[in-house]
Amino acid sequence: MAGICLLDSLEEAMALEVRSRIYYLTPAETPDTRTLVALVRRVLTAGVGMVQYRAKGLSTRRMVQDAEALLALTRPARVPLLINDRLDVALAVGADGAHVGAEDLPVPLARRLLGPYALLGATVKTPGEARQAERDGASYLGCGPLFPSPTKPEAPVVGPEGVAAIQRTVSLPICVIGGLTRENLPELRDLRPELVAVVSAVNDAPDPGRAAAELVAAARELWG
Amino acid sequence: MAGICLLDSLEEAMALEVRSRIYYLTPAETPDTRTLVALVRRVLTAGVGMVQYRAKGLSTRRMVQDAEALLALTRPARVPLLINDRLDVALAVGADGAHVGAEDLPVPLARRLLGPYALLGATVKTPGEARQAERDGASYLGCGPLFPSPTKPEAPVVGPEGVAAIQRTVSLPICVIGGLTRENLPELRDLRPELVAVVSAVNDAPDPGRAAAELVAAARELWG
Numbered sequence: 001m002a003g004i005c006l007l008d009s010l011e012e013a014m015a016l017e018v019r020s021r022i023y024y025l026t027p028a029e030t031p032d033t034r035t036l037v038a039l040v041r042r043v044l045t046a047g048v049g050m051v052q053y054r055a056k057g058l059s060t061r062r063m064v065q066d067a068e069a070l071l072a073l074t075r076p077a078r079v080p081l082l083i084n085d086r087l088d089v090a091l092a093v094g095a096d097g098a099h100v101g102a103e104d105l106p107v108p109l110a111r112r113l114l115g116p117y118a119l120l121g122a123t124v125k126t127p128g129e130a131r132q133a134e135r136d137g138a139s140y141l142g143c144g145p146l147f148p149s150p151t152k153p154e155a156p157v158v159g160p161e162g163v164a165a166i167q168r169t170v171s172l173p174i175c176v177i178g179g180l181t182r183e184n185l186p187e188l189r190d191l192r193p194e195l196v197a198v199v200s201a202v203n204d205a206p207d208p209g210r211a212a213a214e215l216v217a218a219a220r221e222l223w224g
Numbered sequence: 225m226a227g228i229c230l231l232d233s234l235e236e237a238m239a240l241e242v243r244s245r246i247y248y249l250t251p252a253e254t255p256d257t258r259t260l261v262a263l264v265r266r267v268l269t270a271g272v273g274m275v276q277y278r279a280k281g282l283s284t285r286r287m288v289q290d291a292e293a294l295l296a297l298t299r300p301a302r303v304p305l306l307i308n309d310r311l312d313v314a315l316a317v318g319a320d321g322a323h324v325g326a327e328d329l330p331v332p333l334a335r336r337l338l339g340p341y342a343l344l345g346a347t348v349k350t351p352g353e354a355r356q357a358e359r360d361g362a363s364y365l366g367c368g369p370l371f372p373s374p375t376k377p378e379a380p381v382v383g384p385e386g387v388a389a390i391q392r393t394v395s396l397p398i399c400v401i402g403g404l405t406r407e408n409l410p411e412l413r414d415l416r417p418e419l420v421a422v423v424s425a426v427n428d429a430p431d432p433g434r435a436a437a438e439l440v441a442a443a444r445e446l447w448g
Contacts, residue, residue, distance in 0.1 A: 059327035060309055085284055088312035092333045103283035109316045 018049035018080065021219045023175055023195040024212060025084075026070075027203045028056040037069050042209030043202060044077050047216040050195065052099055052121075054084040067093040080119055087113050097121070099142065111137030125158055127169035134170045140195065141170065145178020146188075163191055182211075185218050192223055242273035242304065245443045247399055247419040248436060249308075251427045252280040254290075261293050266433030267426060268301050271440040274419065276323055276345075278308040291317040304343055311337050321345070323366065335361030349382055351393035358394045364419065365390065369402025370412075387415055406435075409442050416447055 024043045030036040040051060051074055055063050067081070067089050074081040074096075082097040083090035087110060090098040097119025100110045107122045114120055122138040124130045130141055143163045145155050155178070167174055175195035176188060182201065198215055205211035248267045254260040264275060275298055279287050291305070291313050298305040298320075306321040307314035309328040314321065321343025324334045331346045338344055346362035348354045354365050367387045369379050379402070391398055397418035404412075405425045412420070422439055429435035 060329055061327045064329060064333070086312060088310060088315075088329065088337065091312075091337055092329055103285045105284055105288060105312065105316055109288070113312065113315055 046212035147179030270436035331360035371403030
């Protein structure tokens with residue numbers, strides 16, 4: 001049981017000296033902690049730069065257990081672990097931060113709960129939302145869906161132009177998300193996003209570790 | 225947006241000078257905030273002594289909205305509002321406390337997140353669990369189900385003898401829960417529980433306000 005602790009000086013790390021731009025999001029459902037740990041161990045070995053734990057319909061107790069098990073992997077790898085939505089879980093395990101979307105805690109409240117140094121991602125879709133999230137204390141902005149996404153096919157697409165407009169408005173690091181694959185990654189060359197969130201491209205791949213490694217290599221080739 | 229604040233000196237209030245022993249738990253599902261507010265307004269008028277907000281399958285944003293709306297009712301009434309399970313919601317709105325069960329945050333973590341003064345309820349089923357929860361920082365102990373409950377028919381019953389055994393073990397206030405109605409309340413006369421949690425007996429009643437008022441009167445008649 002880790003307890004509240006850290007969330008201290010990662011804001012600096014968020015000048016994005018993370019080891020790669022590939023930001024791995026766990027599946028929303030995994031049968032048990034052991035399966036999740038095996039999966040995340042493989043994508044960490046593949047070189048992803050950041051991990052986000054997501055869970056739908058699990059008990060808080062199970063989420064805490066999952067998040068603690070993931071921290072035991074990400075800490076030695078010096079890879080930040082963020083928790084989606086559930087700041088209680090993030091605080092309970094002492095994660096490196098959290099990500100909030102439109103249906104989660106408002107950004108100012110999330111920042112107050114996490115303290116000044118934790119990583120706090122916020123989902124935005126427009127330059128106006130981006131400016132507001134920056135003022136409200138977000139550490140990075142998740143922009144998407146960039147392309148139609150298998151996990152959220154109904155969501156209106158932001159597109160590369162939408163992301164470019166957000167980039168011109170704010171100075172925060174940008175995380176693109178939604179429908180990203182090794183094949184369409186080159187279309188983002190000029191955007192130079194600080195983070196590229198991947199979900200289906202890794203989790204639905206026959207070999208998630210290999211898929212993650214290929215994405216890490218592709219990002220490195222495009223942006224160094 | 226209330227923000228983190230209070231959770232300060234309610235521990236004293238938990239010497240249980242709450243205005244009645246009836247502890248009202250909201251339905252796990254309500255169609256919207258407005259419906260929930262109308263319901264809670266009626267049970268507050270009926271004289272309940274404490275309120276717990278529960279929600280299943282709602283977004284965090286909606287839970288925060290619900291909890292803020294309820295606080296706007298409970299604060300003027302000087303009735304403590306606790307949040308079930310979700311400490312992020314409790315902290316975000318500055319509720320008076322939280323209640324955790326076996327599938328929620330462990331009691332020591334919950335206490336650390338809430339700070340020393342918030343009300344923290346913990347569900348226990350045995351004297352051993354009760355002792356542990358007391359050591360871990362619980363403010364009161366939820367014991368049940370006392371009788372077979374319509375909301376949790378499969379749960380093994382603790383029964384009045386089980387509660388009595390817990391009372392002999394710890395000095396914390398005891399909240400009995402599970403299948404309690406105006407009809408079987410007299411069976412608890414000798415237990416003298418500090419709190420009587422009611423769910424179905426109010427929420428499934430044709431007139432929840434009236435059902436709550438009758439329970440408040442019955443508790444007052446039994447225990448003053």
